[in-house]
Amino acid sequence: MKVTFWGCRGSLPASYSGSQTKHKVKRVLELAIDHGLQNHTQIDNFIRLLPFDLQSGYGTNTPCVQVDGGEEIVICDAGSGIRDLGQMLVGMGKNIPRKIHILMSHLHWDHIQGFPFFVPAYIQGVHINIYGCHDNVEETFVRQQRTPTFPVALRDMGSHIEFHTLDPSKSYSIGGMEVSIIEQPHPGTSYGFRFVQDNKKTIYSTDAEHSDDAQSPDYPFLKFIEAADLLIFDAQFNLADHLFTKQNWGHSSNLIAVELAVRAGVKKLCLFHSEHSFNDEELHKFELDTKRYLKIYNEHAILDIVLAHDGLSIDI
Numbered sequence: 001m002k003v004t005f006w007g008c009r010g011s012l013p014a015s016y017s018g019s020q021t022k023h024k025v026k027r028v029l030e031l032a033i034d035h036g037l038q039n040h041t042q043i044d045n046f047i048r049l050l051p052f053d054l055q056s057g058y059g060t061n062t063p064c065v066q067v068d069g070g071e072e073i074v075i076c077d078a079g080s081g082i083r084d085l086g087q088m089l090v091g092m093g094k095n096i097p098r099k100i101h102i103l104m105s106h107l108h109w110d111h112i113q114g115f116p117f118f119v120p121a122y123i124q125g126v127h128i129n130i131y132g133c134h135d136n137v138e139e140t141f142v143r144q145q146r147t148p149t150f151p152v153a154l155r156d157m158g159s160h161i162e163f164h165t166l167d168p169s170k171s172y173s174i175g176g177m178e179v180s181i182i183e184q185p186h187p188g189t190s191y192g193f194r195f196v197q198d199n200k201k202t203i204y205s206t207d208a209e210h211s212d213d214a215q216s217p218d219y220p221f222l223k224f225i226e227a228a229d230l231l232i233f234d235a236q237f238n239l240a241d242h243l244f245t246k247q248n249w250g251h252s253s254n255l256i257a258v259e260l261a262v263r264a265g266v267k268k269l270c271l272f273h274s275e276h277s278f279n280d281e282e283l284h285k286f287e288l289d290t291k292r293y294l295k296i297y298n299e300h301a302i303l304d305i306v307l308a309h310d311g312l313s314i315d316i
Helices: 018-035 040-048 081-088 137-144 220-225 239-246 252-264 280-297
Strands: 002-007 063-068 072-075 098-104 129-133 160-165 173-176 177-184 190-197 201-205 230-234 267-272 304-307 313-315
Touching: 002 081, 018 040, 018 137, 018 280, 040 201, 063 081, 063 201, 072 081, 129 137, 129 173, 137 160, 190 220, 230 252, 239 304, 252 267, 252 280, 267 280, 280 304
Parallel strands: 072 098, 098 129, 129 160, 201 230, 230 267, 267 304
Antiparallel strands: 002 063, 002 313, 063 072, 173 177, 177 190, 190 201
């Protein structure tokens, strides 16, 4: 199983300004002075040693995650990241997948806004299945592209688009993987997905607010994520935001992500749905703080932690 992240931000795409670039360049040059670089080899080695927020970045797109485990492409959510995914697929030329599956966690705008710009949806011969547990998935996609908000109606996109309503109490075979579903606390309700193939288990769980009831030993989410190889978890907030200023907004903190992952025996935790107002430096600190908390919560726990970024691929 392979998981690729095309969009990782929450609520809306993150902006990127010239002042942010200038700040990064200044920090890099300050470090370069200390290293006394003299040739290209030293420069290359220096760049490799830079922290992630300086040599790269966490990206700007809203949620879109590709899960490869079967013979057909499976996508979680259609945020702005699905545009970049579509460009990659079109670049495959005649080898572009002819059958694509998109699972929708819910229908908030940051999770559907990229679909009108998903180029494979305009190609005849491509069959796109869109799945969701809400009973108005098709209506929402149609309305998003209805005049006057978009010039191309959904029915005119060119591909064959089919909608399927899922029952969260059932399991399904989608794209060659077994898919199970859990209902999650979020305004309007969201759903998490568990993908299983060849004894490998990936959980996609975004837009969920885990609160005091998560401390219960029989909290249902623990069973759903038990022994997962990869848990993709909504950790948009730090603890202060989650408890005070943004309580009941429908998102969780990085600390509860760690606690649930450790209790469930998860192997790798991927923090997801990152705060759109955080720059790369702030997100890098957020990731490091989360890793430090793991040692405070359980110094003996074996849990790999990573903060999702656009372009990240994880082999399971």
